[in-house]
Amino acid sequence: MKRDVSDHEDYNVAASSRRTFSGSVPTLKVTRLSDRRIIYPFAGCADMPVCADPASAIQYAETYGRQLVDGDIAVPE
Secondary structure, rough: OOOOOOOOHHHHEEEEEEOOEEEEEEEEEEEEEEEEEEOOOOOOOOOOOOOOHHHHHHHHHHHHHHHHHHHHHHHHO
């Protein structure tokens, strides 16, 4: 049975962070599960900003990931 693309549960948002000399950088991978399409990262996407600590980097990535999911639901590719 194919899942409804408008369902938030049809997406996997994997957020984490990596340390750099200047702080922590968010890492993010967003996948639409119904067709295994990777929504983020994509070719030409901008770099994530440097955050003060790992917790704020992960929070940034999770928030951005939810925005990408909402955008894909609104206008699926």
